[in-house]
Amino acid sequence: MESHAIRALLRLYQKVARSQLRQTNGSFDDKEEDLYTKKDEKEEETCPVCMDVFTKKTKLEKCKHEFCEDCLERSVKSMGAMCPVCKDVFGLVEGDQPNGTMTWRTNYTRLPGFGSCGTIEINYNIPSGTQTAKHPNPGKLYQGTQRTAYLPDNKEGNEVLMLLKKAFDQKLIFTVGTSRTSGAENMVTWNDIHHKTSTYGGPQGFGYPDPNYLSRVKDELKAKGVK
Incomplete structure (x- = not known):
């Protein structure tokens, strides 16, 4: 958790610094700003289950939603083989029905x-x-x-x-x-x-x-x- 917080504060500091630099001397052109913005957006991608930065990112083939590998495994254990976001089934779902x-x-x-x-x-x-x-x-x-x-x-x-x-x-x-x-x-x-x-x-x-x-x-x- 500490490393995630440090990275978030660092990204915030970088954004503020770039903004001040651009306001001060205008030397930070639009193209360069776009590159940094896209980089920030990519770095800020988070897993929709744990809401933290991805760890071993895993993408579902059918619906294309992405998760941490461990988050997806825990979801499958609790919900079955369905996407935690859109509920699309990507494998064999087995329930808890007793024998009969x-x-x-x-x-x-x-x-x-x-x-x-x-x-x-x-x-x-x-x-x-x-x-x-x-x-x-x-x-x-x-x-x-x-x-x-x-x-x-x-x-x-x-x-x-x-x-x-x-x-x-x-x-x-x-x-x-x-x-x-x-x-x-x-x-x-x-x-x-x-x-x-x-x-x-x-x-x-x-x-x-x-x-x-x-x-x-x-x-x-x-x-x-x-x-």
């Missing part, structure tokens, strides 16, 4: 809004267990869950099914936390990838009809790098 199973079957029931196809019924089973270091209260028990969700058995519905399976394998569908409905702690809960848990009732009842649901859930999955 995801199975599905089809039937001939027709969902409201999808009268020309049957239904895909997804069954999730996450048994109770003990929280790990990734969870809010390591060492404490968490209560598991069993959930059922529904998709139309058409081309787009099957596409979403495969994306959900990929997200499940990356431990992104569930997490351990506080239930939004009961307020109970240490529960297995949904992890911001919305599911239709009813075959009817519309969006308010977490069911159908909801003509934009499939495109919305694909966007939610894409935001987590699942596509």
Whole structure:
């Protein structure tokens, strides 16, 4: 920290000195001033995570944002493989979902809004267990869950099914936390990838009809790098 402060004071002193010199005798021409300004700007570049001068600067290939090597490593450990600035995913994101199973079957029931196809019924089973270091209260028990969700058995519905399976394998569908409905702690809960848990009732009842649901859930999955 002391070395960063000293460099900052030195740069400030140099700026003031050049400014006074230019005001005194005008011998400091515009081109020379521009060169010093660009040099100062380059020296003052800072990492957006630690807000300090870069140490082992690392640039992400896709979004081009730059970070200290250690800052990026810490961010990946806490947030997953996504840019700390723009949240663009640059690697495989793995969540903290406890172990469990995801199975599905089809039937001939027709969902409201999808009268020309049957239904895909997804069954999730996450048994109770003990929280790990990734969870809010390591060492404490968490209560598991069993959930059922529904998709139309058409081309787009099957596409979403495969994306959900990929997200499940990356431990992104569930997490351990506080239930939004009961307020109970240490529960297995949904992890911001919305599911239709009813075959009817519309969006308010977490069911159908909801003509934009499939495109919305694909966007939610894409935001987590699942596509």
